Amino acid sequence: MPQPALRRMPVYYGYLKQRQEQGVTVISSSTIAEDLNLHPVQVRKDMALTRVVGKPRTGFNVSELINELARLLDYNNLKNAVVVGAGHLGVALINYKGFQGYGLNLMAAFDHDPAKVGTNVGKLVVSPMSDLSQVVKDNKIQIAVITVPQEQAQAVCDQLVAAGIRAIWNFAPIHLHAPESILIQNENIAASLSVLSKRLQDKELQEGLREKAQPS
16 A cells, blocks of 8 residues: 555544544545545545445445454554653553554553652553563564653664564654664654644745735
């Protein structure tokens, strides 16, 4: 599946779950496109990647489409994961109750800070980093979430790779170096904020130019 389409699939899934909760049972590609600010042709191309066929002048069965997207995204196969870093961000992620709906089960948390080790975060107890390798191996964990400070991230990444982790969800604002076999998904919050700030600046500039262009 093309990467741009893959990135849109979870968006469709979350949107359709919301519409299902609102009582919607059938939905058209044009409605999806309008609500998600996408082009209808793009939505139809994306839906063609699924095994669900829409009915002319009616649309797609919402329940069938949700189930198919869950299959495509492997949400039905619950994957155990660990969180490294029990600071504010790590705690927020651990306490988020929606991950299991997306196939992710956060089952252990680790931190370097002795003051955090042994504390309760949600249903988890923070463990020392010295336990990481054994926990990963005993539970055959393949995914790790990194929420440590930037200066600690590479060392944590190295430790995770040595323990057998195959995929890393990285929230530290740093480019991690790992073997090509390791999948890394970076979430740079600062970069996203910078993009949002620049878009706001451009929007305000355009609005200002339009106001100046209007006759007094």
